[in-house]
Amino acid sequence: MSLEPGEEATEPSPQISLILPCYNEAEAIPYTFPQLANAFREAGHRLELIGVDNGSSDETGARLQELRDQGSPVVPVKVEVNQGYGFGLLSGIPHARAPWIGFLPADGQVDAEDVVRLYEALAPCRSNTMGKVRRRFRMDGPSRKLISIAYNALVWSLFPGLGSIDVNGTPKILHRETLERMQLESKQWFLDPEILIKAYYMKVQVLEMNAFARMRGTGLSHVRASTCWEFFRQLLKFRFTGYLDPWRASL
Structure with a gap:
């Protein structure tokens, strides 16, 4: 089909939007974003990457814009003052266009291919289903593993039947309608448990997939x-x- 003069070709809408809050992640962005874009393209899925420069003091914003200028499916979003991981994530939601919306850090700890597998398992499901990763094989030190076990045990004791034994495991992928009903508000790291707790009260089915969790390749943890x-x-x-x-x- 030919276009009339003055008309522009429009790209198909994305099938999934992934929001990645980036706080001083200039070193990680050139690796994690292309890996995600390539993995979804090779699998035949239309991806939108919302890269939120979450008040960074390094070249995070410039790296995101460079990828955008190179034709990568990246939508740069700027937060002037860092107010926490959750605030960065929430700032990206209004820019997401896809019916399925996911969240994950920009540190590349979960392989891009595993993110694709999670989406493919979730896509045929009803809108009241949430997909998330369970970091089954984690390259953490003994103290961090112990803290994680104690933390997840505490959450389960307060909210039995939550549907996950790795509360903070990401990515998490939800349908847009479910996400809107959650009315999320946590600006800090508590956003992950807020999502699962509200999913519990909404009777959202949790589809949890085992995945290998690597150590950060670049940058510093902000926890x-x-x-x-x-x-x-x-x-x-x-x-x-x-x-x-x-x-x-x-x-």
């Missing part, structure tokens, strides 16, 4: 000791204070 206290405080608030009652009444 701090204060994160443990934040998780503990927020878990107690969500479970015992009635904080979620207005949201649950709106469902």
